[in-house]
Amino acid sequence: MTTWKAQMDSLIGSAVARSKVTDEVVVGAGTLAQSGALVRRMTGLPRALVCADEAGFQAAGPPVVASLKAAGFAVQTHILPVTPLPRASVEEAEPFRALLADDPDLFPVSVGSGVINDLVKYAAYRTDRRYVTVATAASMDGYTSAGAPLAENGFKVTIPTRAPVAMLADLDVIAAAPAEMNGWGYGDLAGKVPAGGDWILADALGVEPIDDIAWPLVQDHLRGWLAGPDGIRRGDRDSVARLFTGLTAVGFAMEAHGSSRPASGADHQIAHMWEMEGHSHRGQKVSHGAAVSVGCVVSLALFDWLLAQDLGRLDIDAVLRRAPTLAARQSRLSEAISDPRIAEKAKLELAAKHAPPDVHAARLDTLRGTWPELRERLTGHLYRHNAMVEMLRHAGSPAYAAQIGVSPEHLRTTMRAAALIRRRYTIFDLLHDIGQTEAAFASVLATLAAGKREKAI
Ligand SMILES: [Zn+2]
Numbered sequence: 001m002t003t004w005k006a007q008m009d010s011l012i013g014s015a016v017a018r019s020k021v022t023d024e025v026v027v028g029a030g031t032l033a034q035s036g037a038l039v040r041r042m043t044g045l046p047r048a049l050v051c052a053d054e055a056g057f058q059a060a061g062p063p064v065v066a067s068l069k070a071a072g073f074a075v076q077t078h079i080l081p082v083t084p085l086p087r088a089s090v091e092e093a094e095p096f097r098a099l100l101a102d103d104p105d106l107f108p109v110s111v112g113s114g115v116i117n118d119l120v121k122y123a124a125y126r127t128d129r130r131y132v133t134v135a136t137a138a139s140m141d142g143y144t145s146a147g148a149p150l151a152e153n154g155f156k157v158t159i160p161t162r163a164p165v166a167m168l169a170d171l172d173v174i175a176a177a178p179a180e181m182n183g184w185g186y187g188d189l190a191g192k193v194p195a196g197g198d199w200i201l202a203d204a205l206g207v208e209p210i211d212d213i214a215w216p217l218v219q220d221h222l223r224g225w226l227a228g229p230d231g232i233r234r235g236d237r238d239s240v241a242r243l244f245t246g247l248t249a250v251g252f253a254m255e256a257h258g259s260s261r262p263a264s265g266a267d268h269q270i271a272h273m274w275e276m277e278g279h280s281h282r283g284q285k286v287s288h289g290a291a292v293s294v295g296c297v298v299s300l301a302l303f304d305w306l307l308a309q310d311l312g313r314l315d316i317d318a319v320l321r322r323a324p325t326l327a328a329r330q331s332r333l334s335e336a337i338s339d340p341r342i343a344e345k346a347k348l349e350l351a352a353k354h355a356p357p358d359v360h361a362a363r364l365d366t367l368r369g370t371w372p373e374l375r376e377r378l379t380g381h382l383y384r385h386n387a388m389v390e391m392l393r394h395a396g397s398p399a400y401a402a403q404i405g406v407s408p409e410h411l412r413t414t415m416r417a418a419a420l421i422r423r424r425y426t427i428f429d430l431l432h433d434i435g436q437t438e439a440a441f442a443s444v445l446a447t448l449a450a451g452k453r454e455k456a457i
Contacts, residue, residue, distance in 0.1 A: 004241040015252035024166040031170045032063040036071030039132050042165045045107040048073040051096050051120045053080040056112025059136040060173050064111050085285055088115045089151040096123035114140040118148040125161035135169040137177035138185040138244040140288055143167050144251030155345045156272045163255050175237045182240055183396035184289025186232050189246050191267040191292040192218055194299035197382050198265030198426040204374050205363050207425040214257035218250050229395035266426040269418035270295030281405035290404055293397040300385035301444040302427045311371040316364045319435045326354040336416035352423040400452045415441050
């Protein structure tokens with residue numbers, strides 16, 4: 001197996017060379033002491049603003065501050081409390097944005113994991129500033145991506161921003177991060193399996209072609225990155241480094257593609273619903289990676305259901321006769337989405353993706369005519385959902401909705417809503433196209449409930 005170090009040099013090295021924004025990625029043990037020099041290479045500004053929350057600052061803040069000072073920066077810090085945890089929202093980024101807007105000589109340095117990085121990324125973009133990110137956990141894939149997935153007025157969107165100009169990760173810090181955080185990163189990476197399946201569907205049906213840079217950057221190496229989940233839970237440095245390499249590659253793939261398509265499909269749509277609801281479990285807001293982890297298993301179970309069908313015998317006329325109009329779908333939207341702000345946005349997304357009858361018919365024709373090949377292509381790419389449940393369990397990431405406090409009824413509502421909130425073509429849209437959404441949902445919910453019961457015994 002290629003070592004993570006070799007991959008960092010070749011794969012990530014060429015991604016950095018291709019990146020329009022990111023000039024340098026430094027990953028290794030004991031690298032925090034290099035952070036000041038790295039930031040100095042990126043800017044001539046005299047002052048640095050270290051942005052963190054209490055947890056991130058505790059993990060890496062003081063050595064970063066010391067290194068920045070040694071590199072000649074006057075250092076200012078702004079540290080958000082962790083009780084309650086900072087929210088991934090435009091509103092939460094406001095203090096960082098205001099500080100940067102007030103002082104054009106201030107260079108932002110993010111020290112932390114997912115939410116902090118996204119807040120600083122957004123604040124830097126809004127104030128037309130470059131920024132450097134110091135990663136403190138392998139908890140998600142967004143360090144090197146261009147977009148910031150933040151809620152704006154309660155609706156989760158990926159806001160187009162700019163990737164960091166440099167990223168630094170100290171593997172001693174990452175390996176020492178709470179095991180559950182690296183488990184969430186594993187879940188976020190695992191989501192690329194069904195997300196890839198979604199992209200295969202979109203490609204095969206002529207909705208959105210697979211891209212020959214972003215696809216191989218993630219999908220050609222995914223199985224290697226996901227191998228050995230036990231090491232993630234143990235904080236084994238090589239396993240964590242491999243995971244971090246994968247997450248970094250995904251970030252660059254999103255930047256190269258100019259969208260989150262290489263990283264996010266139905267699995268993330270499910271997760272986004274819980275994130276928008278502010279879903280909590282045992283008094284803690286459910287993290288992005290934990291939500292994706294569960295979404296990943298649901299999505300793979302939907303694929304399992306799909307692969308068991310014989311779409312070569314699809315009765316296209318019958319499907320078309322029963323297909324609801326856009327108006328009918330929009331009028332039923334509020335049954336699935338109770339928050340009017342989310343429903344309003346979903347209405348637009350639904351309008352953008354609803355296929356008129358001729359397009360729908362052509363899609364079904366392609367599907368029926370190419371089903372054996374498509375089924376084989378999907379089978380070669382995907383994991384069965386129960387295999388993924390095992391992998392996630394070993395990595396210490398949740399696999400079942402009940403593990404994050406989501407009841408079966410809640411999950412059903414989530415699936416119905418998630419299918420509507422984004423125009424991107426996924427398994428949800430394929431199920432709609434073949435008129436089998438509710439049948440597939442019912443079957444998958446029963447399968448997942450049985451799997452969970454078995455695990456509980
Ligand atoms: Zn993600």
